Amino acid sequence: MEAAPYIVRKLKANDSAWKREYRSSFPRFPPWLRKILPAPKEEFTDDHGTSAFLAIGPSVKPALIAALKNDSTLVRSAAAHAVGLLAHYEGTDIRDAVPALIDSLRDSDAGVRSGSARALGFLGPDADDAVPALIPLLKDPEEGREQRSVVFVRSTAATALGKIGPKAKSALPQLRNLLKDQDPYRRSVAAVAIWRIDADVTNTLPVLIQGLNANLWQSNWELIEGLQEMGPLAKAAVPALLEQLKLRGTPNAPSASTRARITNALVRIDAEAAANAGVRLPADQEETK
Numbered sequence: 378m379e380a381a382p383y384i385v386r387k388l389k390a391n392d393s394a395w396k397r398e399y400r401s402s403f404p405r406f407p408p409w410l411r412k413i414l415p416a417p418k419e420e421f422t423d424d425h426g427t428s429a430f431l432a433i434g435p436s437v438k439p440a441l442i443a444a445l446k447n448d449s450t451l452v453r454s455a456a457a458h459a460v461g462l463l464a465h466y467e468g469t470d471i472r473d474a475v476p477a478l479i480d481s482l483r484d485s486d487a488g489v490r491s492g493s494a495r496a497l498g499f500l501g502p503d504a505d506d507a508v509p510a511l512i513p514l515l516k517d518p519e520e521g522r523e524q525r526s527v528v529f530v531r532s533t534a535a536t537a538l539g540k541i542g543p544k545a546k547s548a549l550p551q552l553r554n555l556l557k558d559q560d561p562y563r564r565s566v567a568a569v570a571i572w573r574i575d576a577d578v579t580n581t582l583p584v585l586i587q588g589l590n591a592n593l594w595q596s597n598w599e600l601i602e603g604l605q606e607m608g609p610l611a612k613a614a615v616p617a618l619l620e621q622l623k624l625r626g627t628p629n630a631p632s633a634s635t636r637a638r639i640t641n642a643l644v645r646i647d648a649e650a651a652a653n654a655g656v657r658l659p660a661d662q663e664e665t666k
Contacts, residue, residue, distance in 0.1 A: 381440035384429045385452050391421045392451040423488065426455030431462055435469040445477040445493075450522070454488040457481055461496025471496065472503055482510040487521055487528035490514060494530065498537030505544035511537055515551045531555065532566045536599070539570030546574055556584055561591045569603035578610045589617040592629040597621070598638050605642035615650050618643050622656065 396417070403417050430437050437459070444456035457478070463469040474496070481493035494514060497504040514534035521528045535552060538545040552574070555567035565588035568581035581603075588600045604611045604618070618639050624630045631639065643651040644658055651657070 380433055381430065381437050381444075384426055384455075385440075385444060385447065385449075387421050387429075388423065388426045388451040388455055389447075389449040392449040396420075423451045423454040423458070426451060427458040427462065430455060430459035431466075435463060435467050438463060438469060438471065438474070442474050442477050445474075445481050450486045450489065453481065453484060454486060454492055457489050457492030457496060461492060461499050464496065464499045472500065475500065475504055475506060478504075479507045479510050482507065482514060487517065487519055487530050490517065491528050491530045491533045494533045494537045498533070498540040501540045502542050502544050504537070505541055508538065508541060508545045508547060511541075511545075512548050512551055515548070515555060529562075531558075532563050535563070535566045535570045539566075539573040542573055543575075545570075549575060553580070556580065561588050564588065565600050569599060572603055572607065578607060582607065582611055582613060585611075586614050586617050589614065589621060592624075597631055598635045601635065601638045601642050605638070605645050608645050609647065611642075611646045612650075615643065615647050618646075619654055619656070 403411065403414070406414065430441060441456045441460040441463070444452050445460075447453050447456070460471055460474050460478070464471040478493045478497050481489050482497075484490050484493070494511060497507045497511070511534045514530050515538075517530035517534070519527050519530050535555060538548045538552065549571065552567045552571050555563055556571070558564050558567070564584050568584040568588070571577050572581045585600050585604055589597065601618070604614050621631055621639050622636060625636070640651075640656055640658060643654075643656050
């Protein structure tokens with residue numbers, strides 16, 4: 378555990394607007410000036426901090442909960458992301474972190490808000506106390522630390538509310554507003570969330586099909602996961618799912634893991650249509666189906 382305080386100190390040392398400005402400006406300095414001035418040290422970001430915290434393992438959890446209240450933005454951001462990943466990948470019980478994570482949903486930094494919302498989402502229904510604090514994030518300004526950068530807080534909050542499930546019914550009006558959002562990704566994750574909370578297929582399935590047709594390659598797996606959960610209720614999505622498989626070898630082709638998700642979804646939604654299209658589960662999955 379001696380490593381955790383060192384990581385905190387390292388992050389705090391890098392959490393300087395002056396240092397960030399120096400790093401970004403140094404390449405633009407005249408050659409003669411770059412010879413005189415020291416080259417900027419390699420940045421230790423909140424992503425680096427998250428990885429370092431996770432390398433310690435589950436025993437780092439108390440340090441992460443404490444770090445959520447640190448005065449350094451980088452420390453809080455790294456801690457928020459790390460505590461969620463502890464639950465997701467290590468199977469660590471982080472329910473005792475819920476009060477601190479709820480407080481962090483009101484953080485001044487979008488990265489901290491997003492990381493905290495994601496961590497709460499990994500807890501599912503056990504994070505229902507967070508619903509009132511998650512709802513305002515569906516209108517978050519999403520302004521990142523760097524100028525003109527965007528942090529996807531709204532979609533992360535929507536996903537977390539969906540994973541909380543029926544206990545998040547009070548969020549439905551605001552989630553339905555997101556179905557009209559200009560961004561197809563936000564619309565899609567809001568649709569999945571509404572389905573998980575309210576089992577509403579009528580208003581969500583068309584949005585998910587539109588999302589598939591928009592080739593949201595970075596997030597299609599989330600849409601597909603929602604469609605698979607709908608099962609036979611999502612039969613109208615079969616043509617769009619089959620079209621995704623036809624994209625193989627093109628710039629918009631889904632990844633191998635996403636193709637596997639599509640196959641699983643198709644078989645669950647309409648096994649006959651999937652078989653007629655030549656789509657079948659691998660033999661090892663067929664045995665356990």
